[in-house]
């Protein structure tokens with residue numbers, strides 16, 4: 244996935260700077276130059292990139308920093324904050340509430356992925372306990388109803404449409420009425436597209452909206468159009484009172500960064516992104532966790548939710564505790580993989596782990612990612628208990644690596660790669676551990692002040708990196724601790 248490449252390039256620029264003996268103005272400028280290049284390659288607008296560069300320069304005054312300050316951390320934070328700034332339109336959109344009927348209307352150009360996205364959106368909410376339904380008011384494209392019917396049947400979602408009726412307004416009204424009666428709490432109306440923005444399309448959208456009074460109009464946009472996203476999003480926003488945007492096809496082209504930043508520049512909240520043709524290739528778009536994952540900083544809150552959804556409840560507390568407390572041995576690494584294999588799209592889950600570089604497990608390459616995990620696990624199967632439980636990073640000497648490689652039928656490089664990946668994640672987890680109270684156990688944490696204590700102990704930047712105090716709160720709840 245190209246966005247992962249963007250994240251990888253930015254992370255590499257930051258890492259290269261950290262490797263410099265002294266972080267001086269030159270190292271800082273080189274790093275900014277590399278970051279700007281990566282953003283431009285992802286088709287982010289030149290002006291936005293230069294603004295971002297200037298803002299980071301302003302935020303970081305190397306000369307004014309007291310001796311001993313972690314300059315790398317400060318620079319990384321400024322980059323993080325600016326990327327968030329660039330992608331955050333600053334206002335949330337309407338979100339449907341379970342049990343309360345809402346109508347959500349989808350609009351967009353032909354081929355943008357509107358029909359596919361309607362079903363993904365319905366399916367996503369179905370998993371969250373909603374009773375969604377789909378209405379096909381696209382009478383423009385022959386075959387649109389069949390496509391929706393097929394998708395809806397696959398996802399077991401009730402649908403409404405007609406092969407005979409040519410008036411989209413009539414179908415939309417009938418469908419919405421029917422599903423209101425059936426107590427659907429999320430009625431999704433798919434409308435016609437056109438090849439380009441044209442008056443007839445906007446007029447039809449206006450009429451369907453007037454007749455069905457949607458609580459939210461979602462504009463679906465093909466992410467491969469890069470910077471042109473700005474004009475398109477702006478035009479739809481003005482003509483159809485668009486309340487939210489879903490950017491699709493962010494899985495295989497060069498312009499993902501451009502499309503996302505351009506949409507954000509129209510001050511329209513992006514609510515989800517489409518990352519493939521399948522139902523599960525759909526992600527909530529939340530700026531901070533997204534940027535965290537982009538930069539390989541992880542998304543603990545997302546991970547906690549994934550684990551909650553996928554793992555038997557009695558196993559959650561133990562794994563979460565081991566993760567958050569940072570006793571991150573190779574055995575924990577192994578157990579984590581074993582659990583991850585049960586959790587659906589691997590790349591998506593892995594990118595939520597702090598320290599995991601998303602480019603190692605690119606989106607849309609789940610088979611490869613799975614194979615890689617299995618390879619790592621086979622390698623670890625050839626290790627001794629002492630090696631798996633060791634906390635000594637130097638234990639894996641060349642002769643041990645050679646033995647493990649022979650035992651697992653892999654090359655020494657495969658073993659070293661696995662160990663490198665393990666070390667990177669262990670390092671991030673141990674950073675988290677250092678910031679938590681030493682005597683943090685269930686009893687100590689079992690009081691209301693603990694969250695405040697943690698909040699005060701963890702530096703603001705680090706807290707931002709892990710998505711604020713909420714993920715910690717979730718982790719504590721997962722562990723069965725009151726907060």
Ligand SMILES: Nc1nc2c(ncn2[C@@H]2O[C@H](COP(=O)(O)OP(=O)(O)OP(=O)(O)O)[C@@H](O)[C@H]2O)c(=O)[nH]1
Pocket residue numbers: 351352353354355356357358359360381384387390435436437491492493494495516517518519520524
């Ligand atoms: N790779 C990729 N393909 C997608 C994504 N979303 C949709 N598609 C594909 O894009 C094509 C067009 O999607 P549709 O859902 O038919 O588009 P539409 O906007 O409803 O088209 P009209 O009904 O003609 O307006 C289909 O082949 C989808 O499988 C995505 O996130 N990634």
